[in-house]
Amino acid sequence: MLFLKVLNESVRQAWSQLTGNKLRTFLSLLGISIGIFCIIGVLSAVDSLEDNVSGSLAKLGDDVVYIDKWPWKDNSNDWWEFFQRPYPDHDDYEALKEKMPSASLVSYWTVPGSKALKYQSNSVEGGFLFVTTYEMDRLFNITIEKGRYWTNAEYTGGADKMLLGHAISNELFGALEPVGKTVKMGGRKYEVIGVLEAAGGDLINPLDFDDAIMVTYNNAARFINLKNRNQYGGTIGVKAKEGVPTQQLQDDIRGILRSNRRLRPREGDNFALNELSMMADALGSFFGVLNMMGWLIGGFSIIVGAISVANIMFVSVKERTSLIGVKKALGARQFVILLEFLTESVILCIIGGLMGLVLVVGITSIINTSFESFAITLSAKNAILGVVLSAVVGILAGAIPAGQAAAMDPVEAMRS
Structure with missing residues (x-):
């Protein structure tokens, strides 16, 4: 029951951040979106390419x-x-x-x-x-x-x-x-x-x-x-x-x-x-390099996005300092405040990640329409990976602001 209340409050605050300053929030989440797009886009392209090539080589027979x-x-x-x-x-x-x-x-x-x-x-x-x-x-x-x-x-x-x-x-x-x-x-x-x-x-x-x-x-x-x-x-x-x-x-x-x-x-x-395995091994190394490039390019974008989300959370903590003091004075424990801000950060990052996945779907649809001989598909595995990765970034980006909010002295917070 407590978790549902915290979740409801976090969703409400996340929505407030999204609608309160749309341009700031959009620019902050853009880094997360681009990072997820780079990583999941490259992984989807490489997986599709690997499936295509593996299917082609399978015609040669692995025996x-x-x-x-x-x-x-x-x-x-x-x-x-x-x-x-x-x-x-x-x-x-x-x-x-x-x-x-x-x-x-x-x-x-x-x-x-x-x-x-x-x-x-x-x-x-x-x-x-x-x-x-x-x-x-x-x-x-x-x-x-x-x-x-x-x-x-x-x-x-x-x-x-x-x-x-x-x-x-x-x-x-x-x-x-x-x-x-x-x-x-x-x-x-x-x-x-x-x-x-x-x-x-x-x-x-x-x-x-x-x-x-x-x-x-x-x-x-x-x-x-x-x-x-x-x-x-x-x-x-x-x-x-x-x-x-x-x-x-x-x-x-x-x-x-x-x-x-x-x-x-x-x-x-x-x-x-x-043997077929010789060619498959060589191609496997090539696909591994492509995946690594996707993680590197996307990783830099995600780091920038995580810093931006952390800034949003610091602003959110600053704006709600007195409210945090009131909650703590009324008996709210540190982990409740911590959970509230962490959940808000995770929700913001997941929204950014979903924007990135939508971008992946859009770009792959255009590519598939233009090049019918090679289809790129967003697998459920990669989609889940994108959401999980967004959530992890949310936890990392919100950890310091949430910890700062949870450690506030209630009297000092209410006076600020």
Whole structure:
């Protein structure tokens, strides 16, 4: 009951401060608002960016090891060593597919370069030729918007059938139905059997096949010397069986590849085993720096705002000195006076924090309307953090003025 009375009095006094000198109060709370806006705005942007990027990278699979010539980690000092390595090739793929006990899928792909497509009088240039083995759709859960994937017989026989990316299909065929049409590529005729789903609006698109011209390895081997690994080497993806840890998968891959490449025991690996976690760790450090910048910028604004609120509270204590003396003379204890002013300070800061959150919502709405491919959302966690942070600032800003009010001598206070 006592707390409710104190709360009611504090709300009334806070409202009096807000309405009594609107400009002074607004300018004082502006620091809190800007501070909360900076911190929560940056946290919301970073969280949204992290979710977007993590969702994009998740398409690569967290249980897949990627075998490449180059490591994903920055090892610029070893550039020459990596440059001299051979690319993974189809022979490596065959060895892994045959001997890997811990893999559920092994797939190989390479991108020999760009190609031009022609359909009747229409032609498209700049599409990249994507040569792949049969397991690609299952490794990356590729979605086909129109048509179908290759059959096993079509892959084995190297049939002249291709899949097209969403963008290159639209550019070549327009409103026409692409599936079943015959196109020319490099003087060869191909039947379009499928069109891939659009890549979407992710900021990082590891599987952006919108401009891809996909053919099977067995088909491409007829007109490209894919055995030349230095020119047409690619990447191998190995997906672990359910329950197999990544470390065991890497150990199995390392043993088979070293044997297939006839490496001596003392020779180092001439290939890189990459995981999604490597990229995620690097991005995590980047996001951490962004968060720290938001806290630093917002922290300075909040300090300025807290000082301003403290000044408001000192003025409030000064204006109500005689009233404080009367309350203490009538038996009000120190903690009641202390609680009253602290609550008033917290309410003022929470109002400033809510102003900052409203500003975050407004700015993010404008950004989301302008950039539809990347949405920034204010999560409940960040909103609560903003309110809690405002309350903490209120306690810190009001602690000294409230303590000063609580320590007043009632007689001296009534005389002032």
